[in-house]
Amino acid sequence: MMRLRMGPWFIACVLSILFVAKGTVTYVHAESGPSAQTSVLPKPTNLKVLPMALSLPDVYTRMAQMQKDLGVDCSFCHDQDPDSKQINYASDENPRKETARAMMRMTQDINEKYLGTLGDRQYSPPITCGNCHLGQMHPPQFEGK
Template structure:
């Protein structure tokens, strides 16, 4: 009985060493920083995480996936993010510049009544609201002010009413 327990303990100990060694060997070492290519409106020194976050916001705002703006590489069949093959990518750049200009001109960061920094402005979602192309909506017709059309001008007594200053008839 004691011999079985020793074998079991040795087996468990060796198994633990093997598993721990395998787990530490599987931890990735430092990965080289992926540098984005062909950046024309975003900062050249943007981190991969920042770029991924921005692309995620744009994707959500337009309700699209990467292939809407980015073309696949025909050889590798993977997305070629540096390619300018799709006109939607250039449009996205122009829209980014437009929103940046609007925000810089009209929406400056300030502090609210509690001293917290506030920032408001426009972004892709302001117009797109999850759609590839913003919906064009006509402005509603202006509301008519004043009396309804065809009504007598204000101050005109209703028909059958004696003019002001006329004594009452009292049935005579």
């Protein structure tokens, strides 16, 4: 079973207090006192499936869910510089990013076009990547009895 790896940047984002100001997000790391660090992050760019109006905390929440659902880290879909290890979230260089977009569109279609027409959503909750991937990078092969 693959374990979810969360880098210090991701953990800092999750544990941070987010402040939205002038198109950027400033977050204060979980530590407090004189050694506390603040960082300014740009608004997300190159969103092709997620709504452009989505707030940065909402983008992080959705990405964290996908990480959990697939058992991967950010660099699985996003381009990462091999030397600096910095992730370029806007880049389309990693071919897995387009696969992820196609899968996100498929999930949206299933939820809206098919499950959304069933009426009582109590018996048809929205699906996520985790319904098929089960926390694994690739959906496991179904082995019927």
